[in-house]
Amino acid sequence: MSAEPLEIYLEEQDLGRDLREDVRFGLTARPKWLPPKWFYDARGSELFEEITRLPEYYPTRAERAVLAEHADEIVELTGAKTLIELGSGSSDKTRLLLDAFTRHGELGTFVPLDVSVSALRQSTRQIAAEYPGLRVRGIVGDFTRQLDRLPTGGRRLVVFLGGTIGNLLPVERAEFLTAMRAALEAGDWLLIGTDLVKDPEVIVPAYDDAAGVTAEFNRNVLRVINRELGADFDPEAFTHVAVWDPEHEWIEMRLRAEHPMRVHVLGLDVEFAAGEELRTEISAKFRPEGAAAELADAGFERQAYWTDPDGLFGVTLARAD
DSSP states (O other): OOOOOOEEOSOHHHHHHHHHHHHHHHHTSSSOBOOGGGGOSHHHHHHHHHHTTSTTOHHHHHHHHHHHHHHHHHHHHHOOSEEEEESOTTOTTHHHHHHHHHHHOOOOEEEEEESOHHHHHHHHHHHHHHSTTSEEOOEEOOTTTOGGGSOOSSOEEEEEOTTGGGGSOHHHHHHHHHHHHHHSOTTOEEEEEEEBOOOHHHHHHHTSOTTOHHHHHHHHHHHHHHHHHOOOOOGGGEEEEEEEETTTTEEEEEEEESSOEEEEETTEEEEEOTTOEEEEEEEEOBOHHHHHHHHHHTTEEEEEEEEOTTSOEEEEEEEEO
């Protein structure tokens, strides 16, 4: 069965408008910041895929180990007929679930949602070819805004992997989970991956690898702004910084100006002092009881919880009350 035509609810002009708004707001804030979604042009996506294979970057391997161990159990518990993946990318780890559903379940439809038309078109074609009995229905959208576009009917399992929820601030996580619950029916399921609080000596290298791939990934946001908005950032004038915040239990990625500079973008003159830092990402780490409480507050009940053998990464299966 071939992949269905993509359903597009997020156009290029929408992304351009959002980028302009984020850059104007973030670069005039104190301290300056940018949201991490703008890392991911084609080059940024390639760099992130490279990051996931680095020896320091444990989250992908740890989450994959959980899914490999418990995919059959997830199928048995949920009995899902429709599998929906938020922020799907290449859907690499999700194939472990698709394989399990192929072995044991009656899954009829797979619905990946992502902001990238090109990535989604490629992945839906590949999955349709690999799983010929599966209906593949790709949705181009933003998981923080287009949850109301998810298909209805049947028993649904929504998966949100990679610890991506940690990129949201606490108030944003609450809003997202509440919207997620509103988009589901009672008895539907949510499978969510959360990176766990652990020794910062394990966490920090995952965001500051010896080969410098994460540094290039971080600076890529400046290249995106240069290309899309005609800015004149010098990416090489910024040093990549990864800092553990013990109070909030998250890691921050920042770009530190090596010398004073003035950047022109959107008609703004943006001044950077020497040593000034621009925050580009937070990645919150979770404690199991905290993650369960956030889900409960949004109307989900935890049904199962697993970690990898080293206890680095958690995967929670919750049911909509």
